Amino acid sequence: MSEIAADPTHPRYQSLLMRHRLEQAAKKGMLADSALIAHGRGEAFDYLLGEQTIPSALIATKHALGLLMAAERPVLSLNGNAVALAGSELLQLASRLGCPVEINIFYRTPERMEALLTHLHELQSALGLEVPIFGAAPDARIPGLEGPRAKCCKDGIFSADVLLVPLEDGDRCEALVAMGKTVLVVDLNPLSRTAQLASVTIVDELSRVVSNMNELSHQSSEVLMSPSFHNSEVLSSSLDHIAEFLAEKRD
Amino acid sequence: MSEIAADPTHPRYQSLLMRHRLEQAAKKGMLADSALIAHGRGEAFDYLLGEQTIPSALIATKHALGLLMAAERPVLSLNGNAVALAGSELLQLASRLGCPVEINIFYRTPERMEALLTHLHELQSALGLEVPIFGAAPDARIPGLEGPRAKCCKDGIFSADVLLVPLEDGDRCEALVAMGKTVLVVDLNPLSRTAQLASVTIVDELSRVVSNMNELSHQSSEVLMSPSFHNSEVLSSSLDHIAEFLAEKRD
Numbered sequence: 482m483s484e485i486a487a488d489p490t491h492p493r494y495q496s497l498l499m500r501h502r503l504e505q506a507a508k509k510g511m512l513a514d515s516a517l518i519a520h521g522r523g524e525a526f527d528y529l530l531g532e533q534t535i536p537s538a539l540i541a542t543k544h545a546l547g548l549l550m551a552a553e554r555p556v557l558s559l560n561g562n563a564v565a566l567a568g569s570e571l572l573q574l575a576s577r578l579g580c581p582v583e584i585n586i587f588y589r590t591p592e593r594m595e596a597l598l599t600h601l602h603e604l605q606s607a608l609g610l611e612v613p614i615f616g617a618a619p620d621a622r623i624p625g626l627e628g629p630r631a632k633c634c635k636d637g638i639f640s641a642d643v644l645l646v647p648l649e650d651g652d653r654c655e656a657l658v659a660m661g662k663t664v665l666v667v668d669l670n671p672l673s674r675t676a677q678l679a680s681v682t683i684v685d686e687l688s689r690v691v692s693n694m695n696e697l698s699h700q701s702s703e704v705l706m707s708p709s710f711h712n713s714e715v716l717s718s719s720l721d722h723i724a725e726f727l728a729e730k731r732d
Numbered sequence: 733m734s735e736i737a738a739d740p741t742h743p744r745y746q747s748l749l750m751r752h753r754l755e756q757a758a759k760k761g762m763l764a765d766s767a768l769i770a771h772g773r774g775e776a777f778d779y780l781l782g783e784q785t786i787p788s789a790l791i792a793t794k795h796a797l798g799l800l801m802a803a804e805r806p807v808l809s810l811n812g813n814a815v816a817l818a819g820s821e822l823l824q825l826a827s828r829l830g831c832p833v834e835i836n837i838f839y840r841t842p843e844r845m846e847a848l849l850t851h852l853h854e855l856q857s858a859l860g861l862e863v864p865i866f867g868a869a870p871d872a873r874i875p876g877l878e879g880p881r882a883k884c885c886k887d888g889i890f891s892a893d894v895l896l897v898p899l900e901d902g903d904r905c906e907a908l909v910a911m912g913k914t915v916l917v918v919d920l921n922p923l924s925r926t927a928q929l930a931s932v933t934i935v936d937e938l939s940r941v942v943s944n945m946n947e948l949s950h951q952s953s954e955v956l957m958s959p960s961f962h963n964s965e966v967l968s969s970s971l972d973h974i975a976e977f978l979a980e981k982r983d
Contacts, residue, residue: 504765514755521772525921528773670776672981720982724975730923731971
């Protein structure tokens with residue numbers, strides 16, 4: 482980690498810390514080749530949002546958290562980047578919600594699954610938590626997807642009614658919505674297929690989202706949910722925010 | 733490479749091909765840890781430009797090419813991503829301009845320099861070109877920079893009057909401008925320090941830029957250069973283009 486990133490008062494500390502976590506995860510074999518490129522795309526959109534939680538993203542975060550709290554079978558679906566960027570914080574959230582997590586990755590290989598499961602169990606042990614961790618033995622399939630990416634666990638993602646799937650790809654988001662699930666995504670690009678297809682799209686950086694959720698988790702689901710929530714309004718609002726950012730810079 | 737990327741008629745073929753080239757270069761040890769993240773940031777901005785050469789970028793490309801042609805000592809400065817994304821095309825451009833290239837990387841290690849020099853000499857040999865390739869034995873320093881990133885070659889970058897430095901970092905761009913050089917950069921983020929500090933900023937994807945330059949290289953420098961070129965207008969125009977893209981998507 483560079484000297485800049487070691488200084489928490491540096492304005493880009495958080496961004497550099499996330500980059501560092503990802504580079505470490507890559508060295509441990511937790512990530513697909515395309516993971517760092519995907520993170521870079523996210524960095525660019527976060528830059529255009531001013532590297533902050535914008536008001537509409539906070540509304541979406543609260544609404545999503547309320548839905549998870551009110552769910553009968555909530556599950557947090559984790560891919561490589563999610564584990565790398567906010568593994569501990571996601572386990573804490575699952576513990577507070579009393580729900581399982583499931584490792585579910587796009588480019589599934591035994592080596593990557595093993596690296597991710599080992600890492601997550603180490604984090605869980607260090608935190609003293611007892612969150613059920615699914616993913617090691619998939620025994621169900623998501624209809625409409627082909628190959629290894631369809632694999633999931635029957636008592637995890639397959640049976641969930643409300644799913645948090647940060648950093649999901651468009652095809653799988655679509656397939657999960659088609660199963661009738663409420664799909665909550667975290668995606669910094671408000672124009673992505675995932676962002677457009679999800680039930681609730683949080684246009685914000687993942688570690689900030691999970692930190693916000695953990696801080697808000699003492700509130701009740703009734704207080705957190707917006708009765709008039711429309712995901713299209715959240716998406717439009719984030720586009721407006723980026724356009725304003727560009728207009729300010731242009732002047 | 734995925735099946736999508738193997739199909740040149742796929743709308744995202746070019747983008748997926750660039751990603752593939754970068755992943756191959758990473759495996760050969762040509763890239764720093766942060767190179768894939770930087771590429772991802774570029775991908776996001778390219779997406780917002782519609783993955784095309786916008787009119788103001790073509791004006792900047794022509795002007796930059798004209799300046800290189802009219803220069804006394806033009807040099808193309810190449811970093812890891814530039815070699816990975818458009819190594820062959822950059823050698824062809826240097827050959828047409830009759831100028832040297834110099835490998836000049838931010839995180840300089842003997843292993844990365846060796847990997848890049850080897851790769852570039854292999855490309856040169858396959859193309860049957862005889863472009864002078866500097867970088868192996870730096871014997872000068874760029875004033876105002878500290879550590880290995882200041883290293884350069886006396887007969888290359890140090891003595892150049894016009895420099896093409898694609899994908900440059902802000903500090904080095906500033907230091908090269910301070911030396912009195914005309915600094916031409918390729919940067920997909922029109923708001924970056926590099927984009928703001930350069931003499932000419934081409935807001936476009938590198939392989940498209942070099943391809944455009946090679947196609948335009950039979951024209952004369954007088955025809956290519958814009959007498960009333962203002963870099964700030966190029967930057968404003970690219971921000972306008974992104975804002976229009978977002979507005980279209982919002983409607």
